[in-house]
Amino acid sequence: AxxxxxxxxxxxxxxxxxxxxxxxxxxxxxxxxxxxxxxxxxxxxxxxxxxxxxxxxxxxxxxxxxDTRAVHYFSAEFLMGRLMSNNxxxxxxxxxxxxxxxxxxxxxxxxxEQEPDMALGNGGLGRLAACFIDSLATLDLPAIGYGLHYEHGLFRQEIRSGAQIERPDSWRDYGNPWEICRPESIQEIPLYGYVETKYGDKGQINKEWHPGSIVKGVPWDIPVVGYGGKTVNVLRLWESQASDYFNWDVFNAGGYVDAQRENVQAETISKVLYPNDETEAGKELRLIQQYFFCACSLKDIIRRYKRAHGDDWSRFADQVVIQLNDTHPAIAIPELIRILVDRAGMDWGAAWEISSKTFAYTNHTLLPEALEKWPARMLEKILPRHLEIIYEINHRFMRKVEEKWPGDDAIKRKLSIIEESSEKMIRMGNLSVIGSFAVNGVAEIHSRLVKENLFPEFEKLWPGKLTNVTNGITPRRWLKACNPALSKLISERIGDKWPTELYKLQGLANFADDKEFQQQFMQIKHDNKVRLAAEVKTLTGVELDPNMIFDIQIKRLHEYKRQHLNLLHILALYRRLLEDPDYDMHPRAFLFGAKAAPGYKLAKDIIYAINKVADKINNDVRVNHKLKVVFLPNYRVSLAEKMIPAADISEQISTAGKEASGTGNMKLSLNGALTVGTLDGANIEIAEEVGEENIFIFGLTVEQVQKLHAGGYNPYDIYDNSREIKAILDWLETDYFTPGKPGELASVKQSLLDGGDPYLVLADFDAYSEAQQKADRAYRDKAGWARKAIINTARMGKFTSDRSIREYVERIWRLTPCHVE
Ligand code: 26Y
Incomplete structure (x- = not known):
């Protein structure tokens, strides 16, 4: 062995x-x-x-x-991928x-290859949850993941004539061999209805929620095997079913209740994962999904707690910590308070004391369009008692704000959970900060911006509550399993402890100048490129020469991630090659993988543009020995596992301040790719680790981005003054890439000019082009590049998710490992 x-x-x-x-x-x-x-x-x-x-x-x-304290990781998404190889x-x-x-x-x-991906997530946040539960089990920590058992995960993407088509994902069609149904732990979940106020004999007020509808939650357990195989934790996912429960309250209350009664088709709740990330759709079913899995999970936790502690709630917050993966499960906060006050008969102070010591919240975004808000009217209809509780939390919080800033209504308006717009909205971010004992961002720069820009006053109210835990990735999946040849080489040189002690990789730096090691390292990269080229041929028909630079951008499609900046640069290279057939560049293949949210028009237009440009370039014999473009359909975890080991260059080019962390950046660098990237998210920390000579950093900083916006940025100034940019953008409007159909790619140009170029693509273009040129020059120095690639792998120790989890454990969760015989 x-x-x-x-x-x-x-x-x-x-x-x-x-x-x-x-x-x-x-x-x-x-x-x-x-x-x-x-x-x-x-x-x-x-x-x-x-x-x-x-x-x-x-x-x-x-x-x-x-009877150990355990963390309960609440997440609407777990992007597990395949489990066989990992297990x-x-x-x-x-x-x-x-x-x-x-x-x-x-x-x-x-x-x-027969195993379907478990794609119960959209992207970074869902994959982070999957890496975290791997690390939790590996570190022998008592933990359980709680989420939704979607029948259909993230849609399967097909590309037809260049355009994205969404097809349903059916990961359980022929049965999933890993999951176990646990009918003994079924829960009943109330929805809709009304709240009755009852007056007790001592004048106390009691509230009783009479639901209009009940759905059943059926748990499915997926075992999560830690590295070394000792601890096996579970991921518990809830499936909704119609309840056979006969609702007597509804029956007895008669006509009034009928008017309040709503029927959800119970099975629809866990039918399908919402394919949006970063833009909140505000759909009723999504709120029901969130409440459904939170309510099921809390009941599950409380059942287990009571088995050990009976009705003594005093130790609850010592035994239970709940981590909220973004605000998607934030409704768990009023739900726990409801259980404690309405069901356990606790007074508000005691209930708040417990609840606010139980929850911690991770923020994953600063983009305003991604911050969840729910119409108060919608909450009132679906969860009337929770709305009352939220008002009470807010009322008490506003008293605290008044104490701190007497008479300052502007601050109150800003910090309030309730946004008093034309339609009253509940801000789930504010609720999460107020209802949690710790709040963290996911990379240093992101956490700083959370503190300074998103929640500045909260930092003054509760100094130290906002902290940072930089993201990480599991090196078991993202190196050991996906890149077996490199793993073997590494183990031969530095021993085989690195999968659990990733800092050991720095031992490889000793071989960075060793000719034999360089040759072995780059041969493995080459072999991985050969394998990926074969896959590309099968999937798209495009032939890639493995001697080309493999330049890879894989992530969800978003304007802020700027796949269109990459595209503009490809067009620039194309144009330079047409103008000067001897234009000096090492042959390069640009590979993309990205899904667009089905309702995100411009994102889909960008996919279409990439495909049309790819068609043209790949079939243009004047350039296609030097330039190829590939859009790989249906990007997902299992495809990432094939692309990442074959990457020479990693594209991490978001507008500074917009990408909270990124985790693909870590995976690519770990596998010896060099980053072309902005000073954003975890790129900054990657640059600190690998050193500036081993990464190609370019572009505006957060401060420069803020200044540019404040000074009234006008993209036409750039367009009018750059021959190259003007030519490229105008090219998009012709029918050069879409013969007979001029204007098909015009929306991309439009967004960058009349659209105001909100993500500063044009402002960063020249710097990007220069960074790419540097990368091109660097690649031609074979030994120099090998050295840089080796250093990238060697310096990724920080980015193991084991380190992230240890930080959560020490600073937030306060868990002790429980060793299993
Ligand atoms: C509100 C709803 C539409 C929604 C659904 C999913 C909003 C956001 C999301 C997903 C967000 C997400 O994946 N964020 C990413 O989280 C990663 C893990 O922290 C970060 O590395 C990455 O920068 C961030 O974009």
Missing amino acids: TSATASLNGLSKDDIKQAIVRHLHCSMGTDENKANDHAWWKAACAAVQEQVLERLRSTQKAHYMN LHNLGLYEKTHQAMRELGVDLTDVM
Whole structure:
């Protein structure tokens, strides 16, 4: 066994073989001769799951016996991807299973391609949750992830004639072998209806919510295997079903209630993941989704707490900490208060004391359009009691604000949970800050901006409550599993402890100038490029020469992420090559992967423009030996795992101040890609780690961006004064890229001129072009580039999600590990 963990695992190759064949026979009802890859995959999963479930039982027993404090990670999204390879690696069974299957005449890598991605998330925030639960299990921390069991995850993207088409994602169509249904833990969740005020005999007021509708929450557990295979935590996802509950209140109250009554089609609640990120749609069903999974999860937590502590609530906040992944689960705050006040009969002060020591909140964005607000009217209809509770929280908070800033109504208006616009809105960010004991941003610069710009007065009210925890990624998935050749090379040089002690990678810096190591490192990169080129050929028909620079931008499509800046630069190169066939550049392939929110018109237009430009360039024999452009359809975790190991250049080019952190930037750099990036999010911290000679930083800083906007930025000034920019933008309006259909790409130009260029694409263009030229020159120095690439890998130790989790544990969660036998 090559891995350190493999020796910990008693299973032999023959045991694995037997288990797989047994499942082929007994679970799949087929045999070695008839089985196709899908059947092999299922049988192999079942064999692995046996191991997983045994460890799950020991873990749960250990947690129960120790009655440990645990973190409950509430997230509307968990972007898990595939689990097979990850579980095998974390159990230390990968090599043995690979051999076992080879002896059975099947190839494990082919078989693993059968697994659909678990795409229950949009992008960064959802993938972060997945990396975090991996680290929590690896660090033997008592933790549970809570979320929604969407029947359909993020849509599957097809590209037809260059345009994005959305198709439903069906990750469970043929059954998901990893999940376990737990009907014994079903919950009933109330919705709609009205609140009755009751007066007690001592003059006290009691509120009772008479719901108009009840839905059932059915939990599905996905085991989360820690590296080393000792702790197996769970991700518990709630599926909604119609309730057979007969609602007596509704029945007895008669006509009045009928008027209040609303029927949700219970099954629709967990049907589909909303494909928007960063723009809040304000849809009723989305609010119901949020409340549904929070209410189910809280009931689950309280049931478990009561099993150990009965009706004694005094230790609740010692045992339970709930992390809110953005404001999406913020409705859990009034829900807990409701349970404590209305159900447990606690007075407000005692309930607030508990609740405000239980919740902590992570902010992931400063973009105003991404800050969640719900119409008070909508809350009143769906969750009437919660609206009352929010008003009470706000009322008491406003008294505190009055004490601090007497008579200052402007500050009150700003800090209030309630926005008094034409339609009264509930600001979930404000609620989250007020209702939590800790608030964090996700990278240094982002946390500073949260403090200075988003919630400045909150910092004065509660000094120290706002902090930073820089994001991280799990090196198990994002290096060990996805880049096996590089992992092996690394282990040969520095030992095999790096997956859990990523700072050990700095040992590689000693070999940065070692010719043999450089050659091995770059050969692996080359082989990964060959493999990706084959995949690109299959998916798009485009042929890539692996000697080209592979320049990769993979992330959701957003104006602030500026895929169109990349596109403009590609057009500039194209034009330079047409004007001067000897234009000096190393051949380069630009690869994109991106999904656009289905309702985001300009984002879809940018995808269309990339595809049309790609078509033209790839078929233009004058340039296509030097320039290729590929848009890979249906970007997702499993595709990222193939693209990232093959990247030479990582595009991280958001407008400074807009990208909270980024995590793809870390994955690419870890795999030896060099970043072309702005001083934004975690790029700044990556630059600090790798040193300025190993990264291509360009563009406006946050302060310069603010100044430019304040001074009245006019993109026409740039357009009128730059021959190149003018030519490129005008080119987009012709029918050069869309023969016979001039104007099809005009919206991109339009957004950058009459649209005001809100993300300063034109303002950063020249600096970007220069940085790209530097990267091009640097690449031609083979040894120099190898050195830089090695240093990138060597300096990524900081960005393991284990480090992020340790910071959460020390500064926010205060957990102690619980070791499992
Ligand atoms: C309100 C709703 C429409 C919504 C849904 C999803 C709003 C936002 C999102 C997702 C946001 C997201 O993924 N943010 C990203 O979080 C990453 C992890 O912290 C960051 O690295 C990344 O910069 C940030 O854009």
